[in-house]
Amino acid sequence: MAVRYGIVGCGYVGAAVAKSFRSKGFELTGTITRPERLNELCALVDHPRIYCTGDPFADVSFFDRLDGVLIAVAPRSGHYCPHQYDLVYRQGMDALASVLRRRRSSSPLHVTYLSSAGVYGDQQGSLCDEERPPDVSSELNAALVSAERSVLELESSLLSCSVLRLGGIYGPNQDIPAMFRAVSGQCVSKNGDHINAWIHRDDVVRGVSFAFDRSLSGIYNLVDDLRVSRRELSRVLCDADGLPPVLWESRDRPGARVFNASVSNGRLKSLGFQLAVPSMLEVATAC
Helix, strand or coil: CCCEEEEECCCHHHHHHHHHHHHCCCEEEEEECCHHHHHHHHCCCCEEEECCCCCCCCCCHHHHHCCEEEECCCCCCCCCCHHHHHHHHHHHHHHHHHHHHCCCCCCCEEEEEEEEHHHHCEEEEEEECCCCCCCCCCHHHHHHHHHHHHHHCCCCCCEEEEEEEECEEEECCECHHHHHHHCCCCEEEEECCCECCEEEHHHHHHHHHHHHHCCCCEEEEECCCCCCEHHHHHHHHHHHCCCCCCEEECCCCCCCCCCEEEECCHHHHHCCCCCCCCCHHHHHCCC
């Protein structure tokens, strides 16, 4: 019998997971929130559904038939504000957790939830593993951590639950190096001394597969090996093309959400996970 897998949120990452898992012969159920994307979803999964996590009238019976589920929800592009984060990550994830808790099945289910390494916030660039408490001084981070907690509290004899904290995603149609090069020689009103975390989209897909295959439980950082500041990253990228450097600020804007942490991927690697793309620079500066 084929593995029955669900993907709640078939956006940039969810769609890539669907393509990969379909190639493995999985029977896929996928959800979106916008009806105009339904035709696109039909080409990706066996059972397409329009589903909003906070909808009390939604048909959620499809969860009863799954062996695994990926939760890859996010606010719509451009809606990164406390209200939208509350709707998606507090109210929406609480509602989805209630649905999974009431699941009418006696078969095991593995849950993978995609979170963000940005929850570490301002650690002044120090090395952070999964034991480091997140920085919830930001309302956005607090909402993300609330969503993580909703998932992890589902852990039971029938539900194994993992949280993957992702770096900023780059890859096909998400050309982060090109974005840096596009502002070469220009002033950017962000602190260039901050260290961010990154991950290639294909390694996110591989990480989701790894979590399901190993029935992982708990929190895991899914980031690549690159741990440099925005200023250094942009310098290397611009130098490779003979471009002037990006002119970053050296201070934080008042009230800005800060992410400045060197995020460790050691926990996943210790379990045998290997990155296909260890660094953005390997592909960005390749001849």
